[in-house]
């Protein structure tokens with residue numbers, strides 16, 4: 001009889017144990033969605049949203065900039081937003097590590113193949129800047145440039 005009690009206690013604690021693990025996994029997932037954002041480098045060009053790189057309006061003066069950094073260019077090559085715009089950058093690479101820097105702003109990202117780099121910034125002042133690759137990525141590294149315009 002006491003054996004059955006221990007069996008029940010053992011079984012119940014196992015259920016509680018797995019419930020705790022499940023809850024922790026869910027909580028971790030909800031609080032760290034960025035850590036789960038990976039993408040196979042081979043699949044970058046066929047996986048949404050990177051199958052259609054570009055600038056998308058998602059709210060009043062709020063944009064999503066879906067961009068690919070590759071040897072040796074950015075796609076899209078130019079991003080133009082109105083003054084005051086908030087831009088959510090989502091950048092990935094199909095080949096090697098690249099940089100994504102807009103000089104004079106807080107945007108200075110490392111773009112690693114297999115990962116989606118995300119960054120949000122608000123641009124209050126007008127500017128016309130070059131997007132610079134600041135990670136050495138091969139023979140065309142120096143000419144890997146984009147353009148970022150706030151007008």
Ligand code: CUA
Pocket residue numbers: 070071072097098099133134135136137138140141142144
């Ligand atoms: Cu891309 Cu240096």
